[in-house]
Amino acid sequence: MPRKLDLRSGQPVWFAYRAPAVPVEKLARDVTTDVLIVGMGISGAMMAEALTREGHSVVAIDRRGPLKGSTPATTALVQFEIDQPLTKLSRMIGRASAEQAWRRSRLAVVNLRGRIAELGIDCGSTGIQSLYLAGNALGPSQLHDETVARRQAGIGATYLSHEPLAQKFGIDRAAAILSHDNLALDPRKLTAGLLLKSRARKARFYAPVEATTIEDSRDQVVVGSSLGPTITAKHVVLATGFELTDIVPATAHRITSTWAIGTRRQPRNIWPGAAFIWEASEPYLYMRATADGRVICGGEDEDFTNEDLRDSLTADKAARIAEKLGRLFPHLDTGPEFAWAGSFGTTTTGLPYIGALPQHPRLHAVMGYGGNGITFSQIASEIVSSAIGGADDTDKELFAFDR
Structure with missing residues (x-):
């Protein structure tokens, strides 16, 4: 299971601004759900909002609690401009794929801004120009x-x-x-807002809970917890930031x-x-x-x-x-x-890994965000929610683990 990292230290500036509290429960008994999300930072929050919007039942767990991992450490420059310049990325993966990755990143920022406005989340979301x-x-x-x-x-x-x-x-x-x-935007306020919208759609949040074992079969995944009870789900999404589980392939x-x-x-x-x-x-x-x-x-x-x-x-x-x-x-x-x-x-390319793990179609992971964490989290929420809903995202191969 994950190697535990102290994902940040010091006092991030975002703690100068009050974010809404996100209530959690204690995991006291076995639970069943459509989707289990491991991680309640910005990636897990976007995933929970996207999946509950599609009508899936969702459980989310975190070994610390909501908003307590690496999310507060971000400087929250939510840019479509990928760390790897388009000219360099074109030489690495081909011009057509590089252009499509940049266009998808551009679209993700537009989609995120629209989603924030539609949900009425108060996180200081403002369109900003950038200088490279x-x-x-x-x-x-x-x-x-x-x-x-x-x-x-x-x-x-x-x-x-x-x-x-x-x-x-x-x-x-x-x-x-x-x-x-x-x-x-303010990343803590956005994360809290997305989690609270998901909770209003009956998502269940348990913390502190650590996933200790993951056993997947053809029709379900059973996750053991540090508290004893198990969580049985049709799909599991690993949104654990940079704390990678052993089941995630070396990349x-x-x-x-x-x-x-x-x-x-x-x-x-x-x-x-x-x-x-x-x-x-x-x-x-x-x-x-x-x-x-x-x-x-x-x-x-x-x-x-x-x-x-x-x-x-x-x-x-x-x-x-x-x-x-x-x-x-x-x-x-x-x-x-x-x-x-x-x-x-x-x-190496600056592009994240997003999607089902090889040989584990019910296990989905997101990792390798670089400097575009929030933008790539939005793309991940779109690709993974499509996959869980039985649809194909046209760009999934750009970010797949076996690309």
């Missing part, structure tokens, strides 16, 4: 090629050279790509540590349009503003999973992130009021 700055991974000419590639795929993009970038946004960089209709998946800071409120100092900003660099810096004028900035990623080492570096990493932020925007007060560390899973 030239850096050591992609210079101005490569950014220009990336802009052309996106347009050819039907994805809006505007190339900004140094002068218009400086004039419009006050940023002194050689070039950038300007995109529109990404999404800013080109690795765990990366990241760090982030949140500044004091300073709405008058925020750059024009409060655009999301991220760099075409290794390691890259990424930043956004909150609705009340804090700046959230993260980066300095490193490939390791030692939580003690990760946490011991937080003070130094926070200072380095604040310094980089200050170089980009000298007028900002970059002193961290919040600093935290987190872990996330990445894949």
